[in-house]
Amino acid sequence: MIFDPLYLMLMAPAMILSAWASLKVKSSFNKYSKYRTQNNMTGADAARAVLDAAGISNVRIERVSGFLSDHYDPSKKVLRLSPDVYDSPSVSAVGVGAHEAGHAIQDKVNYPMLTFRTMLVPTASFGSNMSWIILMAGFFLNMTSLIWAGIILFSAVVLFQLITLPVEFDASARAKKVLWESGVITTSGERDGVAKVLNAAAMTYVAAAISAILTLIYFLIRAGLLGGSRDE
Secondary structure, X not given: OOOOHHHHHHHHHHHHHHHHHHHHHHXXXXXXXXXXXXXXXXXXXXXXXXXXXXXXXXXXXXXXXXXXXXXXXXXXXEEEEOHHHHOOOEHHHHHHHHHHHHHHHHHHOOOHHHHHHHHHHHHHHHHHHHHHHHHHHHHHHXXXXXXXXXXXXXXXXXXXXHHHHHHHHHHHHHHHHHHHHOOOOOOHHHHHHHHHHXXXXXXXXXXXXXXXXXXXXXXXXXXXXXXXXXXX
């Protein structure tokens, strides 16, 4: 498949966007990691401040290994922050920590998109791992039923990526609002830095969604379900 000119033509823009988004988030994070916040709060401190401002006391904050491996686990009520975020009093760390706390706020208020995304996780995970195998088997064996099964499974991955977009944008909006209102960030420079870090991170989710959509389009075309028959 990777040698199929149609696949390369469809996926080239997504690959370029994904590479750019990855470089952008790393460069933005590294740039604003050099700027300390005036109140000297770490990413963990900022996350706790956002949680406290929202009246959330049942969420633990833990350190987890990895670079930008930060995430919120709604099933265990745990907010996990990477060392570069948990321990750093930088603008980047404060922004990322607050963003993850934004997901905890979504969980508290039963934000419907977060609930829907959480429900989709098992199906999307299975589809991500198995859809390609099923599709390739379907194409190789010329079995329409397998091809349809693979496409349906991969569609769950696409839906997951699309649902992720409003979830991530909303978490960032909540984070920026609470950070400013609670006084965790106190200057316009800190506010702009947080915005740039979180906006760069958001582009990685946009790139992932576009890549998933274009991959689904490729499968539909090759299955003859879009733009003509497989026999053409």
